[in-house]
Amino acid sequence: MHLFGLILCGFIASFWVFYGLTSLTARCACRSSKTFAPAADADCPNISILFAARDEQEKLAAALATLMEIEYPHLEVCGG
Numbered sequence: 174m175h176l177f178g179l180i181l182c183g184f185i186a187s188f189w190v191f192y193g194l195t196s197l198t199a200r201c202a203c204r205s206s207k208t209f210a211p212a213a214d215a216d217c218p219n220i221s222i223l224f225a226a227r228d229e230q231e232k233l234a235a236a237l238a239t240l241m242e243i244e245y246p247h248l249e250v251c252g253g
Contacts, residue, residue, distance in 0.1 A: 214246040221249040 222240060226233050233252075240250045 217246050219247040219249065220245060221251060223251050226252055 224236070224240075226236075229236075237250070237252070
């Protein structure tokens with residue numbers, strides 16, 4: 174029984190080592206977002222933020238103020 178447990182633990186450890194190494198190599202292969210220049214305002218798509226509010230009088234003003242602080246050229250905030 175101990176041999177089976179050791180073999181099982183070895184397979185599990187091998188899986189996690191393999192998974193970690195593949196994640197690490199994929200992370201290293203990805204380009205950083207810092208290398209991309211920001212898009213021009215004309216190239217940015219329109220974005221609408223829809224939110225539903227019900228019985229949220231005490232939190233709604235702060236939530237809307239936070240949404241309006243988003244710096245995006247074509248942003249529309251709609252609530253209902």
